[in-house]
Amino acid sequence: MYQLTDVTKTYTGKRTVHALQSVDLEIGDGELVAVQGPTGGGKSTLLQMLGGLDRPTSGSVRLAGDDLARLGDGALTKARAQRIGFVFQHYNLIPTLTAAENVATALVPAKVPAAERDRRALEALASVGLAERADHLPGELSGGQQQRVAIARALVKEPQVLLADEPTGNLDESTRDEIVELLEGLWKEQGLTIVLVTHDSAVARRAQRRLRIAGGKVTEAA
Template structure:
């Protein structure tokens, strides 16, 4: 992958209205994230971590400011443009896995390809490759209830990477896992970053953050870079 900025945030502010009162979640955030960065975002509950991740993922829009993903401004892009960027550029992994219980692992991974308009043979090949990449080549026909927590998170990661995104956004991806499984999932995620994927992780776990290349603290809507 080429080098350069993946994200450039300038003056990003997000304000919610609760019971008629303005509540700032982010206040004038400036941030640059480079291709291949591994970024851990920490901070207190209510400090703005999830809000920032939602803005980076195009799941919400800022009240003010600019969020450039490459050359596209997520703050001003049309819903169709944002949808295209999310389909092609961004992968998401969550604490709760968010797998569909009635589908097999392979079918869950395949849902990540629905917006791309690929042929069925190509979809099948990509699903098989993604499952192999996360060490589950022999679990494609298993449903979530037949998999351990760690295996379910691997399926969720396979679903995120099957479309070959440039950025993986992870919200507490190891929060429901024991220490051993956490370390396995981290090794998998960081291995993806070694291949050129930009990885942005919201985490409360200092052991996770300590392994990231960059650590950001988000408190009272303000980002501070930790060294």
């Protein structure tokens, strides 16, 4: 699925920051991987590389053979729109749109016809247990329900990989466990590749594989 080779990301300003340093990493099809590490250690930067949201200063980031670091802007936008699903700590839902409308927005860049967008949005909401909340606005939903909508929005594209950045960070312990169980179920049932960044060791322990990143360097965690 992913192959990162000698990936370095350097930010320059008042001082030089090496967010990633010579990272070599492979993530196989259908793996559930948790990434942990201290604040500022490079977790979010790594996820940005995997998602094609940023390009490395040097090295290659291959997704199923395509180097995201070398794709043109149009091809990279297409890859993000069709092949990669994103879930964030802050749900990033549009407050004036219903749950179904929020999910359907993910299909607009792919130019999916409106009727098909609506159908797929309802199917995605059903897959996360929110079919009956399709017409509700985000403000009418709990935090856990809003995160389920965000997950449905990522899944509606039928992506190859799901990238989740602290998806349980705003949730209480009980709701956190519900969201993790949902992600586990999707991983098992759909064969998704999931990369999950988390500070929560209870969440990380549920993953098939654990990575630690600190000082821009990635190691396998026990």
